[in-house]
Amino acid sequence: MNHKPIRKTSGNRLTAMLQVRNEANRYLESVLHDLSEFVDEIVIIDDASTDGTFELCQSFAKVTRLIKLEKSEFIHEWQLRQRLWELAISTDPDWLLAVDADEFYEDLAKVHMRDLINQDQYDWVGFRIYDFWGGLTHYREDELWMIHQRHTRLLVRYLPDFYYFYPRMDHHVPRLPLSYAVLPGFQAELRVKHYGWAVSKEERYEKYLRYMSSDPNGEWGSLEQYQSILDEYPTLIEWKEDPL
Amino acid sequence: MKYMIFCHNGWGDFSYKRMLKLLPDRDEVLVVGEVMEKDEQDYDVCSISLTNMLSLDLTEYTTIVCSPYWLKTVNSLHPRYMIALLERCPDDQDAEMWNKYSELLAAQADIVGTASERIYLEQCLRREGIFLLSGESLLTYGMVNHRHDTLFLNDYEMIWFEALSSMNKGERFEQWTSVQWEIRCKYYVDLVATYPFHATISYLAATYLYLLGRSSDAGMYLVNSFEQMVLHDYLDCLESHYRFLSSMAAQVGDLEKAIRIYAVSVYSEEDQMKVIEMRNWLEHGKDDLVKAEIFRLNEDYASAIRTLKPLNTSESKSLLRDNYVQTYRYEDVLRLKEEGSLSHEKDSEISLVDSLLIRGTIHMLHNRPYEAVTAILTATTVELSALRWLSEMSSYEESAERMLRSIAYES
Numbered sequence: 001m002n003h004k005p006i007r008k009t010s011g012n013r014l015t016a017m018l019q020v021r022n023e024a025n026r027y028l029e030s031v032l033h034d035l036s037e038f039v040d041e042i043v044i045i046d047d048a049s050t051d052g053t054f055e056l057c058q059s060f061a062k063v064t065r066l067i068k069l070e071k072s073e074f075i076h077e078w079q080l081r082q083r084l085w086e087l088a089i090s091t092d093p094d095w096l097l098a099v100d101a102d103e104f105y106e107d108l109a110k111v112h113m114r115d116l117i118n119q120d121q122y123d124w125v126g127f128r129i130y131d132f133w134g135g136l137t138h139y140r141e142d143e144l145w146m147i148h149q150r151h152t153r154l155l156v157r158y159l160p161d162f163y164y165f166y167p168r169m170d171h172h173v174p175r176l177p178l179s180y181a182v183l184p185g186f187q188a189e190l191r192v193k194h195y196g197w198a199v200s201k202e203e204r205y206e207k208y209l210r211y212m213s214s215d216p217n218g219e220w221g222s223l224e225q226y227q228s229i230l231d232e233y234p235t236l237i238e239w240k241e242d243p244l
Numbered sequence: 245m246k247y248m249i250f251c252h253n254g255w256g257d258f259s260y261k262r263m264l265k266l267l268p269d270r271d272e273v274l275v276v277g278e279v280m281e282k283d284e285q286d287y288d289v290c291s292i293s294l295t296n297m298l299s300l301d302l303t304e305y306t307t308i309v310c311s312p313y314w315l316k317t318v319n320s321l322h323p324r325y326m327i328a329l330l331e332r333c334p335d336d337q338d339a340e341m342w343n344k345y346s347e348l349l350a351a352q353a354d355i356v357g358t359a360s361e362r363i364y365l366e367q368c369l370r371r372e373g374i375f376l377l378s379g380e381s382l383l384t385y386g387m388v389n390h391r392h393d394t395l396f397l398n399d400y401e402m403i404w405f406e407a408l409s410s411m412n413k414g415e416r417f418e419q420w421t422s423v424q425w426e427i428r429c430k431y432y433v434d435l436v437a438t439y440p441f442h443a444t445i446s447y448l449a450a451t452y453l454y455l456l457g458r459s460s461d462a463g464m465y466l467v468n469s470f471e472q473m474v475l476h477d478y479l480d481c482l483e484s485h486y487r488f489l490s491s492m493a494a495q496v497g498d499l500e501k502a503i504r505i506y507a508v509s510v511y512s513e514e515d516q517m518k519v520i521e522m523r524n525w526l527e528h529g530k531d532d533l534v535k536a537e538i539f540r541l542n543e544d545y546a547s548a549i550r551t552l553k554p555l556n557t558s559e560s561k562s563l564l565r566d567n568y569v570q571t572y573r574y575e576d577v578l579r580l581k582e583e584g585s586l587s588h589e590k591d592s593e594i595s596l597v598d599s600l601l602i603r604g605t606i607h608m609l610h611n612r613p614y615e616a617v618t619a620i621l622t623a624t625t626v627e628l629s630a631l632r633w634l635s636e637m638s639s640y641e642e643s644a645e646r647m648l649r650s651i652a653y654e655s
Binding site: 006120121159160161162163165167178179181182183184 | 477482505
């Protein structure tokens with residue numbers, strides 16, 4: 001019989017999981033470099049990229065599982081999430097970190113990552129995500145852009161016999177199974193820099209068109225927020241690194 | 245067959261009047277307290293005063309007891325059978341005391357009925373001989389002639405009638421429990437097909453399938469219920485929903501999985517020690533102990549008791565005693581102790597106090613106040629906190645007397 005405790009206070013292995021699509025010329029390379037510093041393995045699903053994303057992922061030693069889909073599944077996002085989850089748990093991880101291809105953990109978070117996972121009191125950790133806007137120096141903060149005001153569950157303990165499920169939604173599916181909500185978690189005052197909006201005005205406009213095209217009636221998200229992507233003068237706040 | 249009804253708050257509040265017409269082998273039916281003349285005729289019952297009732301030989305009667313506060317009186321009269329009808333705690337009563345003594349009433353009764361499905365299911369996981377006295381079926385399942393009336397029975401009435409008939413003949417009636425579970429199970433499984441996203445309906449379907457021993461089917465409904473709870477932000481369901489899966493795994497005999505599922509839901513050091521203890525048992529081939537303990541940890545004391553009863557080790561007897569304590573089967577606790585089968589280390593000083601308190605409670609409920617107080621005072625010499633038992637007994641006595649006074653005044 002397996003006597004391994006299901007929650008370990010030392011020696012936990014951390015696997016990062018990402019779904020990516022056409023990220024070769026954006027932040028993916030830096031993200032993978034960054035993750036390689038503090039995770040044990042990286043698991044990636046390439047959602048039918050047409051650029052060099054797949055090859056870029058292959059070039060990182062810590063990417064131990066990599067699947068490229070022939071046809072994009074993004075229109076059924078929960079299935080894509082489910083597929084990534086199954087791939088990630090096939091690495092027999094102790095903890096999983098759900099990362100986007102344009103997200104960076106602040107240095108303080110990376111320093112504390114092992115402390116966060118080598119304990120047996122909570123099974124997930126929430127972080128504050130900051131939406132950088134138009135560049136890498138400022139983040140956006142107004143009533144529609146305040147994701148950093150709450151915690152987002154990004155780091156979870158993998159418990160093999162727990163029941164995991166994603167809500168069967170086509171868009172805006174949480175990155176990690178919803179069932180973690182019933183387990184105790186820890187809300188860390190640690191930050192994640194999201195560069196998805198740290199792009200030019202033209203690129204933001206393209207993203208706006210993409211959102212409007214995939215969800216024209218605001219069924220999965222807020223139309224008001226989609227519209228606010230085009231705001232000329234959003235409130236921006238300068239990012240300050242916390243000292244280590 | 246002679247029946248005697250002991251209502252909680254008088255005849256007016258008795259909610260099973262129609263059922264009286266369905267009592268099998270019905271001869272005389274007496275109601276303690278006042279009954280309106282018209283009701284006496286309509287329901288073919290006779291009112292009897294408290295004083296006159298006390299002068300009767302109740303060993304010939306089957307008592308129908310609707311309040312835990314009657315327990316002391318009824319016990320001391322040694323009725324032929326005791327039928328308990330459990331009710332939710334009335335607004336004007338202390339819930340903790342009502343619930344505890346309702347458990348004691350259920351434990352002492354030969355058969356238990358209730359119109360509350362919640363109480364019914366809780367009791368099904370605690371003991372045998374429990375029947376639901378409500379339902380939704382519009383079909384007729386049989387008929388009974390009473391004087392000039394022909395009464396068409398719905399499902400639960402037919403089941404209750406058959407179970408009581410078996411009891412009167414001294415026969416077993418457990419088969420009717422299964423019939424009722426089958427009917428309730430089908431009802432909820434059909435309802436899930438109509439309302440697939442309703443957490444409670446799926447949970448109830450899972451529960452009845454589990455009671456029927458069909459855990460391999462039940463899991464799917466439980467998981468659906470868990471999903472719906474989480475999707476609707478009812479997040480306090482780790483123990484109520486997820487952990488229930490460990491009982492299902494135990495029921496199908498996958499004890500390793502049962503322990504692992506249980507382990508996911510525990511965080512305290514004490515509970516983690518329990519996981520280690522169960523793993524050790526499993527390693528040493530004590531599968532039944534693991535199975536029973538998983539049942540108990542999921543509050544399925546009835547299955548735990550069924551599993552432990554045939555075993556004959558000191559460990560199994562000790563676990564059996566714990567389950568008896570949890571289900572207020574106090575006479576069984578003392579019987580085990582007197583058999584001298586408890587030599588396990590757990591059966592130490594603290595259980596001496598427990599057994600004295602249990603003995604005191606039994607004496608009190610059999611109207612032996614001197615013996616009750618002596619037992620409890622002896623317990624206080626080991627543990628002073630046992631004194632609170634005296635205060636609880638006194639509160640129970642007060643509530644019982646208040647009820648008796650109101651009945652005496654009525655009649």
